[in-house]
Amino acid sequence: MFTRKSIGVALLVVLSAGFAQAAGPGLGQPIATSDIAAWDTSIMPDGSGLPAGRGTAAQGAQIFAGKCVACHGENGVGGSASALTAKGPITSINGGEKTIGNFWPYASTLFDFIRRAMPWQQPKSLTNDEVYALTAYLLALNKVIDDNTALDAATLAKIKMPNRDGFIIRFPDRI
Amino acid sequence: MKRTPAANRGDNLTPVAGNGLLDRRSFLRGGAAIAATMGYTLVNNAAAEPLADDPWSLTPGAVTKPYEQRSRYEEKVARTLTNPKGETRVQNARTPLHRLNGVITPAGQHFVVAQSGAPDIDPAKHRIVIHGLVKRPLVFTLDALARYPMVTRTHFLECGGNSAPLFSPTPMQANLQALHGLVSCAEWTGVLLSTLLEETGIDPKAKWLIAEGADAPTLTRSVPLKKGLDDAMIALYQNGERLMPANGYPARLLLPGWEGNMNIKWLRRIKLTDAPAMTFPETKTYTQLLPDGKALQFYFIEEVKSFITQPSPDLKMSGPGFYEISGLAFSGDGKIAKVMVSADGGKSWAQAALQEPVLDKSFTRFRLPWRWDGGPAILQSRAWDDKGNVQPTRAEFVAKRGELKAPLSLVAFPNQHFNAITSWGITADGEVKHVYA
Structure with a gap:
Protein backbone atom coordinates (compact mmCIF):
# COMPACT_ATOMS: atom_id res chain seq x y z
CA MET A 1 0.00 0.00 0.00
CA PHE A 2 1.28 3.45 -0.91
CA THR A 3 1.82 6.02 1.75
CA ARG A 4 0.69 9.51 1.05
CA LYS A 5 4.35 10.59 0.90
CA SER A 6 5.34 7.94 -1.67
CA ILE A 7 2.39 8.89 -3.87
CA GLY A 8 3.54 12.47 -3.69
CA VAL A 9 7.06 11.54 -4.79
CA ALA A 10 5.73 9.37 -7.61
CA LEU A 11 3.54 12.21 -8.84
CA LEU A 12 6.47 14.59 -8.82
CA VAL A 13 8.54 12.20 -10.92
CA VAL A 14 5.72 11.84 -13.45
CA LEU A 15 5.15 15.59 -13.55
CA SER A 16 8.80 16.50 -14.08
CA ALA A 17 9.11 13.92 -16.87
CA GLY A 18 6.01 15.45 -18.41
CA PHE A 19 7.49 18.96 -18.25
CA ALA A 20 10.70 17.82 -19.93
CA GLN A 21 8.73 16.63 -22.92
CA ALA A 22 6.28 19.49 -22.94
CA ALA A 23 8.92 22.24 -23.37
CA GLY A 24 7.67 22.69 -26.93
CA PRO A 25 5.63 20.91 -29.57
CA GLY A 26 8.70 18.82 -30.43
CA LEU A 27 7.88 18.62 -34.14
CA GLY A 28 11.39 19.10 -35.53
CA GLN A 29 12.84 16.02 -37.21
CA PRO A 30 16.37 14.99 -36.21
CA ILE A 31 18.90 15.03 -39.03
CA ALA A 32 22.47 13.73 -39.23
CA THR A 33 25.24 16.24 -39.93
CA SER A 34 26.15 14.30 -43.07
CA ASP A 35 22.62 14.83 -44.40
CA ILE A 36 23.00 18.62 -44.08
CA ALA A 37 26.26 18.66 -46.07
CA ALA A 38 24.69 19.67 -49.41
CA TRP A 39 23.41 22.91 -47.83
CA ASP A 40 26.17 23.47 -45.30
CA THR A 41 28.67 25.11 -47.63
CA SER A 42 29.51 28.07 -45.38
CA ILE A 43 33.23 28.82 -45.27
CA MET A 44 34.50 30.56 -42.15
CA PRO A 45 37.19 33.26 -42.32
CA ASP A 46 39.72 30.87 -40.73
CA GLY A 47 39.17 28.54 -43.67
CA SER A 48 37.10 25.96 -41.82
CA GLY A 49 34.56 24.44 -44.14
CA LEU A 50 36.86 24.57 -47.17
CA PRO A 51 36.45 21.35 -49.16
CA ALA A 52 39.04 19.12 -50.78
CA GLY A 53 40.18 20.35 -54.19
CA ARG A 54 42.81 22.48 -55.87
CA GLY A 55 43.14 25.06 -58.62
CA THR A 56 45.57 27.49 -60.23
CA ALA A 57 45.22 30.98 -61.67
CA ALA A 58 45.94 29.65 -65.17
CA GLN A 59 43.08 27.16 -64.88
CA GLY A 60 40.92 29.94 -63.42
CA ALA A 61 41.66 32.23 -66.36
CA GLN A 62 40.23 29.65 -68.74
CA ILE A 63 37.06 29.17 -66.67
CA PHE A 64 36.69 32.95 -66.34
CA ALA A 65 36.91 33.38 -70.12
CA GLY A 66 34.14 30.82 -70.59
CA LYS A 67 31.75 31.52 -67.74
CA CYS A 68 32.39 34.94 -66.20
CA VAL A 69 33.73 37.41 -68.78
CA ALA A 70 30.31 38.12 -70.32
CA CYS A 71 29.20 39.94 -67.16
CA HIS A 72 32.48 40.88 -65.46
CA GLY A 73 34.49 41.98 -68.53
CA GLU A 74 38.04 41.24 -69.66
CA ASN A 75 40.35 41.08 -66.66
CA GLY A 76 37.37 41.61 -64.37
CA VAL A 77 36.59 45.20 -65.36
CA GLY A 78 34.23 47.00 -67.73
CA GLY A 79 31.36 44.53 -67.57
CA SER A 80 27.76 44.95 -66.47
CA ALA A 81 28.54 43.27 -63.14
CA SER A 82 30.72 44.59 -60.32
CA ALA A 83 34.37 45.29 -61.14
CA LEU A 84 36.69 42.68 -59.65
CA THR A 85 39.91 44.68 -59.59
CA ALA A 86 40.83 48.29 -58.90
CA LYS A 87 43.88 50.44 -59.51
CA GLY A 88 44.59 51.42 -55.93
CA PRO A 89 43.41 51.51 -52.35
CA ILE A 90 40.23 53.25 -51.25
CA THR A 91 41.20 56.40 -49.36
CA SER A 92 37.93 58.32 -49.09
CA ILE A 93 34.16 58.07 -49.12
CA ASN A 94 34.41 58.84 -52.85
CA GLY A 95 36.76 55.89 -53.19
CA GLY A 96 35.04 54.27 -56.11
CA GLU A 97 34.19 50.60 -56.32
CA LYS A 98 34.97 48.20 -53.51
CA THR A 99 36.84 45.36 -55.18
CA ILE A 100 38.60 42.20 -54.07
CA GLY A 101 42.10 43.61 -53.84
CA ASN A 102 41.33 46.98 -52.35
CA PHE A 103 38.46 46.06 -50.05
CA TRP A 104 37.54 42.43 -49.33
CA PRO A 105 38.85 41.49 -45.86
CA TYR A 106 38.83 37.68 -46.23
CA ALA A 107 39.77 35.32 -49.09
CA SER A 108 37.36 32.71 -47.68
CA THR A 109 34.48 34.97 -48.76
CA LEU A 110 35.57 34.66 -52.37
CA PHE A 111 35.40 30.88 -52.32
CA ASP A 112 32.11 30.84 -50.40
CA PHE A 113 30.40 33.38 -52.67
CA ILE A 114 31.61 31.98 -55.99
CA ARG A 115 30.55 28.49 -55.00
CA ARG A 116 27.06 29.46 -53.82
CA ALA A 117 26.18 32.29 -56.18
CA MET A 118 28.20 32.10 -59.40
CA PRO A 119 27.83 32.04 -62.36
CA TRP A 120 24.76 34.20 -61.76
CA GLN A 121 22.56 32.21 -64.18
CA GLN A 122 23.80 28.77 -63.05
CA PRO A 123 24.73 29.08 -59.39
CA LYS A 124 26.22 26.02 -57.65
CA SER A 125 27.23 24.51 -61.00
CA LEU A 126 31.01 24.81 -60.51
CA THR A 127 33.16 21.98 -59.13
CA ASN A 128 35.27 22.65 -56.06
CA ASP A 129 38.40 22.53 -58.24
CA GLU A 130 36.88 25.18 -60.50
CA VAL A 131 36.03 27.38 -57.52
CA TYR A 132 39.60 27.09 -56.22
CA ALA A 133 40.89 27.94 -59.71
CA LEU A 134 38.65 31.01 -60.06
CA THR A 135 39.59 32.16 -56.57
CA ALA A 136 43.28 31.81 -57.49
CA TYR A 137 42.75 33.69 -60.77
CA LEU A 138 40.96 36.61 -59.07
CA LEU A 139 43.47 36.85 -56.24
CA ALA A 140 46.36 36.81 -58.75
CA LEU A 141 44.58 39.43 -60.88
CA ASN A 142 44.44 41.58 -57.72
CA LYS A 143 48.15 40.88 -56.95
CA VAL A 144 47.19 39.28 -53.63
CA ILE A 145 48.94 36.03 -54.65
CA ASP A 146 51.38 35.39 -57.47
CA ASP A 147 50.36 33.70 -60.69
CA ASN A 148 51.89 30.37 -59.73
CA THR A 149 50.33 29.82 -56.30
CA ALA A 150 47.96 26.86 -56.40
CA LEU A 151 45.06 27.19 -53.99
CA ASP A 152 43.64 24.46 -51.79
CA ALA A 153 42.13 24.44 -48.31
CA ALA A 154 45.51 24.93 -46.63
CA THR A 155 46.93 27.69 -48.85
CA LEU A 156 43.68 29.64 -49.10
CA ALA A 157 43.26 29.72 -45.32
CA LYS A 158 46.68 31.38 -44.93
CA ILE A 159 46.02 34.35 -47.23
CA LYS A 160 45.83 37.75 -45.55
CA MET A 161 43.91 40.26 -47.63
CA PRO A 162 45.35 43.79 -48.04
CA ASN A 163 42.34 45.54 -46.47
CA ARG A 164 41.94 43.05 -43.62
CA ASP A 165 42.22 45.82 -41.00
CA GLY A 166 40.14 48.39 -42.84
CA PHE A 167 36.92 47.85 -40.86
CA ILE A 168 35.32 49.28 -37.74
CA ILE A 169 32.53 47.27 -36.09
CA ARG A 170 29.59 49.67 -35.83
CA PHE A 171 27.70 48.04 -32.96
CA PRO A 172 30.16 45.87 -30.97
CA ASP A 173 27.84 45.97 -27.94
CA ARG A 174 25.17 44.03 -29.85
CA ILE A 175 27.44 41.06 -30.51
CA MET B 1 -9.25 64.10 -51.65
CA LYS B 2 -8.82 67.72 -52.63
CA ARG B 3 -7.97 69.90 -49.68
CA THR B 4 -10.23 72.90 -49.36
CA PRO B 5 -8.32 76.14 -49.05
CA ALA B 6 -9.46 77.72 -45.85
CA ALA B 7 -7.23 80.68 -45.30
CA ASN B 8 -9.18 81.89 -42.30
CA ARG B 9 -10.03 78.62 -40.67
CA GLY B 10 -7.10 78.45 -38.30
CA ASP B 11 -7.14 82.09 -37.34
CA ASN B 12 -8.36 81.44 -33.83
CA LEU B 13 -5.69 78.84 -33.20
CA THR B 14 -2.45 80.13 -31.84
CA PRO B 15 0.74 79.26 -33.70
CA VAL B 16 3.27 77.48 -31.48
CA ALA B 17 6.25 77.80 -33.83
CA GLY B 18 7.35 79.87 -36.79
CA ASN B 19 5.63 79.96 -40.15
CA GLY B 20 2.21 78.90 -38.88
CA LEU B 21 2.72 75.63 -37.00
CA LEU B 22 -0.25 75.06 -34.69
CA ASP B 23 -0.58 73.20 -31.42
CA ARG B 24 -0.70 69.43 -31.94
CA ARG B 25 -3.74 69.24 -29.63
CA SER B 26 -5.79 71.73 -31.67
CA PHE B 27 -7.89 69.07 -33.35
CA LEU B 28 -7.66 66.23 -30.86
CA ARG B 29 -10.47 65.40 -28.47
CA GLY B 30 -10.55 68.27 -25.97
CA GLY B 31 -8.55 70.46 -28.27
CA ALA B 32 -11.46 70.44 -30.68
CA ALA B 33 -13.74 71.60 -27.90
CA ILE B 34 -11.44 74.52 -27.21
CA ALA B 35 -11.42 75.38 -30.88
CA ALA B 36 -15.21 75.14 -30.98
CA THR B 37 -15.75 77.40 -28.00
CA MET B 38 -13.33 79.90 -29.51
CA GLY B 39 -15.29 79.62 -32.74
CA TYR B 40 -14.10 79.28 -36.30
CA THR B 41 -14.23 82.23 -38.60
CA LEU B 42 -16.64 81.45 -41.45
CA VAL B 43 -14.89 80.34 -44.58
CA ASN B 44 -15.23 82.52 -47.61
CA ASN B 45 -15.21 79.72 -50.23
CA ALA B 46 -17.24 79.72 -53.43
CA ALA B 47 -20.59 77.94 -53.01
CA ALA B 48 -20.76 74.25 -53.95
CA GLU B 49 -22.70 73.04 -57.02
CA PRO B 50 -26.22 71.66 -56.42
CA LEU B 51 -26.11 67.93 -55.61
CA ALA B 52 -27.49 65.31 -58.01
CA ASP B 53 -27.29 61.50 -58.21
CA ASP B 54 -24.19 60.30 -60.00
CA PRO B 55 -24.26 57.40 -62.53
CA TRP B 56 -22.92 54.90 -59.95
CA SER B 57 -25.90 55.59 -57.75
CA LEU B 58 -28.32 54.63 -60.51
CA THR B 59 -27.22 51.10 -61.40
CA PRO B 60 -26.03 48.01 -59.49
CA GLY B 61 -22.32 47.87 -58.88
CA ALA B 62 -19.58 45.36 -59.72
CA VAL B 63 -19.74 41.72 -58.67
CA THR B 64 -17.66 40.90 -55.59
CA LYS B 65 -14.45 39.06 -56.44
CA PRO B 66 -12.71 36.24 -54.54
CA TYR B 67 -9.68 38.49 -54.06
CA GLU B 68 -10.42 42.20 -54.03
CA GLN B 69 -8.61 44.64 -56.30
CA ARG B 70 -8.04 48.34 -55.73
CA SER B 71 -10.23 50.95 -57.37
CA ARG B 72 -9.06 51.61 -60.91
CA TYR B 73 -8.56 55.21 -59.85
CA GLU B 74 -5.75 54.12 -57.52
CA GLU B 75 -3.71 51.97 -59.91
CA LYS B 76 -1.01 54.58 -60.30
CA VAL B 77 -0.20 54.28 -56.60
CA ALA B 78 2.47 51.63 -57.03
CA ARG B 79 6.07 50.79 -56.39
CA THR B 80 8.75 52.09 -58.75
CA LEU B 81 11.10 49.47 -60.21
CA THR B 82 14.79 49.73 -61.07
CA ASN B 83 15.00 46.52 -63.10
CA PRO B 84 11.58 45.69 -64.55
CA LYS B 85 12.98 43.26 -67.13
CA GLY B 86 14.86 41.19 -64.55
CA GLU B 87 18.33 41.69 -65.99
CA THR B 88 21.21 40.00 -64.16
CA ARG B 89 21.49 42.55 -61.40
CA VAL B 90 19.62 43.53 -58.26
CA GLN B 91 15.92 44.37 -58.48
CA ASN B 92 14.58 47.19 -56.31
CA ALA B 93 10.96 48.18 -55.75
CA ARG B 94 10.35 51.39 -53.80
CA THR B 95 7.25 52.02 -51.70
CA PRO B 96 5.04 55.06 -52.58
CA LEU B 97 5.12 56.34 -49.00
CA HIS B 98 3.85 59.78 -50.04
CA ARG B 99 0.58 58.29 -51.28
CA LEU B 100 -0.11 55.98 -48.33
CA ASN B 101 -1.33 56.77 -44.83
CA GLY B 102 -1.45 55.09 -41.44
CA VAL B 103 1.52 52.88 -40.59
CA ILE B 104 0.89 49.55 -42.34
CA THR B 105 2.35 49.09 -45.81
CA PRO B 106 0.05 46.93 -47.96
CA ALA B 107 1.88 43.72 -48.88
CA GLY B 108 1.83 44.54 -52.58
CA GLN B 109 3.43 47.92 -51.86
CA HIS B 110 6.14 46.61 -49.52
CA PHE B 111 9.62 47.52 -50.70
CA VAL B 112 11.80 44.80 -52.21
CA VAL B 113 15.50 44.42 -52.79
CA GLN B 297 30.87 46.82 -40.64
CA PHE B 298 27.99 45.10 -38.84
CA TYR B 299 25.87 48.25 -38.91
CA PHE B 300 23.00 46.19 -37.53
CA ILE B 301 20.57 48.87 -36.41
CA GLU B 302 18.41 51.04 -38.64
CA GLU B 303 18.77 54.16 -36.54
CA VAL B 304 16.11 56.66 -35.53
CA LYS B 305 14.70 58.50 -38.54
CA SER B 306 11.69 60.45 -39.71
CA PHE B 307 10.42 62.26 -42.76
CA ILE B 308 7.32 64.19 -43.72
CA THR B 309 5.14 62.26 -46.15
CA GLN B 310 2.50 64.96 -46.72
CA PRO B 311 3.25 67.50 -48.03
CA SER B 312 6.24 66.27 -50.00
CA PRO B 313 7.52 66.58 -53.59
CA ASP B 314 4.86 65.64 -56.21
CA LEU B 315 2.09 66.72 -53.83
CA LYS B 316 1.55 70.30 -54.90
CA MET B 317 -0.01 72.65 -52.36
CA SER B 318 -3.50 73.85 -53.35
CA GLY B 319 -3.39 77.38 -52.04
CA PRO B 320 -2.73 78.98 -48.65
CA GLY B 321 -4.62 77.89 -45.57
CA PHE B 322 -4.94 74.88 -43.33
CA TYR B 323 -2.99 71.65 -43.92
CA GLU B 324 -2.12 68.71 -41.74
CA ILE B 325 1.58 67.92 -41.85
CA SER B 326 1.91 64.15 -41.61
CA GLY B 327 4.88 61.82 -41.59
CA LEU B 328 6.55 58.66 -40.39
CA ALA B 329 9.08 58.11 -37.62
CA PHE B 330 10.81 54.86 -36.63
CA SER B 331 13.79 53.54 -34.73
CA GLY B 332 15.46 50.15 -34.93
CA ASP B 333 16.40 50.53 -31.27
CA GLY B 334 13.02 51.11 -29.63
CA LYS B 335 9.85 53.17 -29.62
CA ILE B 336 9.49 56.69 -30.92
CA ALA B 337 9.38 59.06 -27.94
CA LYS B 338 8.96 62.43 -29.64
CA VAL B 339 8.81 64.07 -33.06
CA MET B 340 9.40 67.78 -33.54
CA VAL B 341 8.39 69.63 -36.73
CA SER B 342 9.72 72.89 -38.12
CA ALA B 343 8.25 75.04 -40.87
CA ASP B 344 11.09 77.57 -40.92
CA GLY B 345 14.07 75.36 -41.72
CA GLY B 346 14.87 74.46 -38.12
CA LYS B 347 14.74 77.91 -36.48
CA SER B 348 11.72 76.97 -34.36
CA TRP B 349 10.04 73.66 -33.61
CA ALA B 350 6.65 72.36 -32.52
CA GLN B 351 5.95 68.94 -31.06
CA ALA B 352 3.89 66.69 -33.31
CA ALA B 353 1.07 64.41 -32.13
CA LEU B 354 1.98 60.70 -32.25
CA GLN B 355 -0.69 58.29 -33.44
CA GLU B 356 -1.32 55.60 -30.82
CA PRO B 357 -0.38 52.89 -30.36
CA VAL B 358 3.30 53.77 -30.50
CA LEU B 359 4.98 50.40 -31.02
CA ASP B 360 8.53 49.08 -30.66
CA LYS B 361 10.57 49.17 -33.91
CA SER B 362 7.49 50.16 -35.88
CA PHE B 363 6.42 53.06 -38.04
CA THR B 364 4.84 55.76 -35.90
CA ARG B 365 2.61 58.25 -37.71
CA PHE B 366 3.00 61.85 -36.56
CA ARG B 367 0.77 64.77 -37.37
CA LEU B 368 0.71 68.50 -36.81
CA PRO B 369 -1.78 71.14 -37.96
CA TRP B 370 -0.32 73.93 -40.05
CA ARG B 371 -1.66 77.13 -41.47
CA TRP B 372 0.37 77.92 -44.56
CA ASP B 373 0.45 81.65 -45.29
CA GLY B 374 1.40 81.06 -48.93
CA GLY B 375 4.99 82.20 -48.51
CA PRO B 376 8.21 80.20 -48.75
CA ALA B 377 8.60 77.60 -46.00
CA ILE B 378 10.99 74.76 -45.19
CA LEU B 379 9.40 71.75 -43.51
CA GLN B 380 11.48 69.37 -41.41
CA SER B 381 10.83 66.62 -38.90
CA ARG B 382 13.16 65.26 -36.23
CA ALA B 383 12.61 62.13 -34.14
CA TRP B 384 13.75 60.88 -30.73
CA ASP B 385 13.42 57.30 -29.48
CA ASP B 386 12.91 55.96 -25.96
CA LYS B 387 16.57 54.88 -25.71
CA GLY B 388 17.72 58.49 -25.99
CA ASN B 389 18.78 58.27 -29.64
CA VAL B 390 18.19 61.48 -31.61
CA GLN B 391 17.87 61.86 -35.36
CA PRO B 392 20.87 63.96 -36.45
CA THR B 393 20.73 67.12 -38.50
CA ARG B 394 22.26 66.74 -41.94
CA ALA B 395 25.28 68.82 -40.85
CA GLU B 396 25.86 66.57 -37.82
CA PHE B 397 25.54 63.47 -39.98
CA VAL B 398 27.87 64.71 -42.71
CA ALA B 399 30.48 65.73 -40.11
CA LYS B 400 30.73 62.08 -39.05
CA ARG B 401 29.92 60.12 -42.18
CA GLY B 402 30.90 62.51 -44.99
CA GLU B 403 29.20 63.24 -48.28
CA LEU B 404 29.99 62.66 -51.94
CA LYS B 405 31.89 65.09 -54.15
CA ALA B 406 29.23 64.86 -56.84
CA PRO B 407 25.70 63.43 -57.08
CA LEU B 408 25.33 59.86 -58.33
CA SER B 409 22.31 58.23 -59.91
CA LEU B 410 19.14 58.15 -57.79
CA VAL B 411 19.21 54.35 -57.85
CA ALA B 412 22.90 53.98 -56.91
CA PHE B 413 24.08 53.07 -53.41
CA PRO B 414 27.21 55.15 -52.88
CA ASN B 415 26.77 54.68 -49.13
CA GLN B 416 24.23 53.48 -46.57
CA HIS B 417 22.50 54.07 -43.24
CA PHE B 418 21.63 57.72 -43.84
CA ASN B 419 19.20 58.83 -41.12
CA ALA B 420 19.54 62.62 -40.93
CA ILE B 421 16.76 65.19 -41.21
CA THR B 422 15.05 65.62 -44.58
CA SER B 423 13.92 69.11 -45.64
CA TRP B 424 11.10 70.02 -48.01
CA GLY B 425 11.14 73.54 -49.42
CA ILE B 426 7.73 75.02 -50.24
CA THR B 427 7.78 77.74 -52.87
CA ALA B 428 5.29 80.57 -53.08
CA ASP B 429 3.56 78.83 -56.01
CA GLY B 430 3.02 75.70 -53.92
CA GLU B 431 5.73 73.45 -55.36
CA VAL B 432 7.47 71.17 -52.86
CA LYS B 433 11.16 70.58 -53.48
CA HIS B 434 13.90 68.60 -51.78
CA VAL B 435 16.31 71.09 -50.15
CA TYR B 436 19.16 71.05 -47.67
CA ALA B 437 18.63 73.37 -44.72
Missing part, protein backbone atom coordinates in the same frame (compact mmCIF):
# COMPACT_ATOMS: atom_id res chain seq x y z
CA ALA B 114 15.99 41.10 -54.57
CA GLN B 115 19.54 40.14 -55.51
CA SER B 116 18.42 37.50 -57.99
CA GLY B 117 14.63 37.56 -58.21
CA ALA B 118 12.08 35.70 -56.10
CA PRO B 119 12.30 31.87 -56.08
CA ASP B 120 9.10 29.90 -56.76
CA ILE B 121 9.07 27.82 -53.58
CA ASP B 122 6.64 24.91 -53.10
CA PRO B 123 5.64 25.20 -49.43
CA ALA B 124 5.00 21.45 -49.21
CA LYS B 125 8.65 20.81 -50.02
CA HIS B 126 10.28 23.68 -48.14
CA ARG B 127 12.45 22.78 -45.14
CA ILE B 128 14.20 24.87 -42.51
CA VAL B 129 17.18 23.25 -40.81
CA ILE B 130 18.77 24.48 -37.57
CA HIS B 131 22.22 23.01 -36.96
CA GLY B 132 25.82 23.81 -36.02
CA LEU B 133 26.49 24.50 -32.34
CA VAL B 134 23.22 22.98 -31.15
CA LYS B 135 22.54 19.86 -29.14
CA ARG B 136 20.15 18.35 -31.70
CA PRO B 137 20.09 19.49 -35.34
CA LEU B 138 16.43 19.64 -36.39
CA VAL B 139 14.52 20.06 -39.63
CA PHE B 140 11.15 21.82 -39.63
CA THR B 141 8.48 21.63 -42.29
CA LEU B 142 5.94 24.44 -42.67
CA ASP B 143 3.24 22.05 -41.46
CA ALA B 144 5.27 21.54 -38.30
CA LEU B 145 5.87 25.28 -37.82
CA ALA B 146 2.11 25.90 -38.17
CA ARG B 147 1.60 24.00 -34.88
CA TYR B 148 4.05 26.09 -32.86
CA PRO B 149 3.02 29.00 -30.63
CA MET B 150 3.03 32.16 -32.77
CA VAL B 151 3.32 35.86 -32.11
CA THR B 152 2.04 38.85 -34.12
CA ARG B 153 4.09 42.02 -34.12
CA THR B 154 4.18 45.21 -36.17
CA HIS B 155 7.68 46.13 -37.33
CA PHE B 156 9.23 48.31 -39.98
CA LEU B 157 11.82 46.87 -42.31
CA GLU B 158 14.39 49.13 -43.96
CA CYS B 159 17.10 48.49 -46.52
CA GLY B 160 20.52 49.57 -45.25
CA GLY B 161 20.85 51.53 -48.49
CA ASN B 162 17.62 53.47 -48.09
CA SER B 163 18.02 57.25 -48.45
CA ALA B 164 21.38 56.88 -50.22
CA PRO B 165 20.63 59.84 -52.58
CA LEU B 166 21.02 62.12 -49.54
CA PHE B 167 24.78 61.49 -49.54
CA SER B 168 24.81 63.79 -52.56
CA PRO B 169 26.40 67.22 -51.92
CA THR B 170 23.37 68.93 -53.45
CA PRO B 171 19.73 67.95 -52.85
CA MET B 172 18.64 65.51 -55.55
CA GLN B 173 15.28 66.49 -57.00
CA ALA B 174 13.06 63.48 -56.56
CA ASN B 175 9.97 62.47 -54.61
CA LEU B 176 9.80 60.72 -51.25
CA GLN B 177 9.43 57.33 -52.94
CA ALA B 178 12.73 57.76 -54.78
CA LEU B 179 14.58 59.22 -51.80
CA HIS B 180 13.27 57.10 -48.89
CA GLY B 181 11.13 54.35 -50.51
CA LEU B 182 13.18 51.38 -49.32
CA VAL B 183 11.40 51.20 -45.97
CA SER B 184 8.00 49.70 -45.17
CA CYS B 185 6.08 48.48 -42.14
CA ALA B 186 3.95 45.37 -41.76
CA GLU B 187 2.22 43.19 -39.23
CA TRP B 188 4.25 39.98 -39.11
CA THR B 189 3.08 36.68 -37.65
CA GLY B 190 5.33 33.72 -37.05
CA VAL B 191 7.29 31.59 -34.61
CA LEU B 192 9.96 33.15 -32.42
CA LEU B 193 13.37 31.73 -33.23
CA SER B 194 13.98 31.30 -29.49
CA THR B 195 11.06 28.82 -29.38
CA LEU B 196 12.78 26.58 -31.93
CA LEU B 197 16.22 26.99 -30.35
CA GLU B 198 14.76 25.67 -27.08
CA GLU B 199 14.14 22.42 -28.91
CA THR B 200 17.49 22.18 -30.66
CA GLY B 201 19.36 23.25 -27.54
CA ILE B 202 22.30 25.64 -27.75
CA ASP B 203 25.97 24.77 -27.29
CA PRO B 204 27.42 27.36 -24.88
CA LYS B 205 30.16 28.12 -27.47
CA ALA B 206 27.57 29.53 -29.90
CA LYS B 207 27.77 33.32 -30.32
CA TRP B 208 26.43 33.86 -33.85
CA LEU B 209 24.01 32.31 -36.28
CA ILE B 210 24.39 32.13 -40.03
CA ALA B 211 21.05 32.50 -41.79
CA GLU B 212 20.70 31.33 -45.38
CA GLY B 213 18.00 31.80 -48.01
CA ALA B 214 16.81 29.30 -50.60
CA ASP B 215 17.14 31.79 -53.48
CA ALA B 216 19.58 31.27 -56.37
CA PRO B 217 22.59 32.90 -54.64
CA THR B 218 21.56 31.32 -51.28
CA LEU B 219 22.23 34.67 -49.65
CA THR B 220 23.76 34.35 -46.18
CA ARG B 221 24.21 36.75 -43.28
CA SER B 222 25.74 36.33 -39.83
CA VAL B 223 23.57 37.47 -36.93
CA PRO B 224 24.60 37.72 -33.27
CA LEU B 225 22.88 34.94 -31.33
CA LYS B 226 21.83 37.58 -28.77
CA LYS B 227 19.50 39.07 -31.36
CA GLY B 228 18.32 35.60 -32.34
CA LEU B 229 17.25 34.96 -28.76
CA ASP B 230 15.87 38.46 -28.19
CA ASP B 231 13.11 39.13 -30.71
CA ALA B 232 14.00 37.30 -33.94
CA MET B 233 11.05 35.63 -35.63
CA ILE B 234 10.55 33.17 -38.45
CA ALA B 235 7.80 35.15 -40.13
CA LEU B 236 5.13 33.25 -42.05
CA TYR B 237 2.42 35.89 -42.44
CA GLN B 238 2.54 39.52 -43.59
CA ASN B 239 -0.52 41.66 -42.81
CA GLY B 240 -2.55 38.51 -42.14
CA GLU B 241 -1.72 36.74 -45.39
CA ARG B 242 1.13 34.41 -46.22
CA LEU B 243 4.26 36.35 -47.12
CA MET B 244 4.50 37.81 -50.61
CA PRO B 245 6.96 35.81 -52.76
CA ALA B 246 9.33 38.78 -53.08
CA ASN B 247 9.17 39.33 -49.32
CA GLY B 248 10.33 35.79 -48.56
CA TYR B 249 7.49 33.29 -49.09
CA PRO B 250 7.04 30.91 -47.39
CA ALA B 251 9.28 31.92 -44.46
CA ARG B 252 11.72 34.70 -43.68
CA LEU B 253 13.90 35.65 -40.78
CA LEU B 254 12.64 38.85 -39.18
CA LEU B 255 15.15 40.76 -37.07
CA PRO B 256 13.08 43.70 -35.83
CA GLY B 257 14.75 47.05 -36.44
CA TRP B 258 17.85 45.59 -38.07
CA GLU B 259 19.28 46.14 -41.55
CA GLY B 260 16.90 44.74 -44.17
CA ASN B 261 19.42 42.47 -45.89
CA MET B 262 19.97 40.54 -42.64
CA ASN B 263 16.27 39.58 -42.52
CA ILE B 264 16.94 36.56 -44.73
CA LYS B 265 14.08 35.85 -47.12
CA TRP B 266 13.13 32.31 -48.24
CA LEU B 267 14.84 31.08 -45.06
CA ARG B 268 16.10 27.51 -45.32
CA ARG B 269 19.01 27.20 -42.89
CA ILE B 270 20.24 28.55 -39.57
CA LYS B 271 23.66 27.43 -38.38
CA LEU B 272 24.89 28.35 -34.91
CA THR B 273 28.59 29.23 -34.87
CA ASP B 274 31.19 30.78 -32.60
CA ALA B 275 32.10 33.52 -35.13
CA PRO B 276 30.60 35.40 -38.08
CA ALA B 277 31.06 33.80 -41.50
CA MET B 278 32.15 37.11 -43.08
CA THR B 279 29.86 36.53 -46.06
CA PHE B 280 29.83 38.59 -49.26
CA PRO B 281 26.95 40.89 -48.25
CA GLU B 282 28.39 41.57 -44.79
CA THR B 283 31.95 42.27 -45.92
CA LYS B 284 31.37 44.03 -49.24
CA THR B 285 27.85 45.20 -50.08
CA TYR B 286 26.63 46.21 -46.61
CA THR B 287 29.76 47.94 -45.33
CA GLN B 288 29.88 51.73 -45.30
CA LEU B 289 32.88 53.78 -46.40
CA LEU B 290 33.98 56.59 -44.12
CA PRO B 291 35.70 59.83 -45.17
CA ASP B 292 39.16 58.33 -44.46
CA GLY B 293 38.56 55.22 -46.58
CA LYS B 294 37.98 52.86 -43.65
CA ALA B 295 34.58 51.17 -43.56
CA LEU B 296 31.92 50.43 -40.97
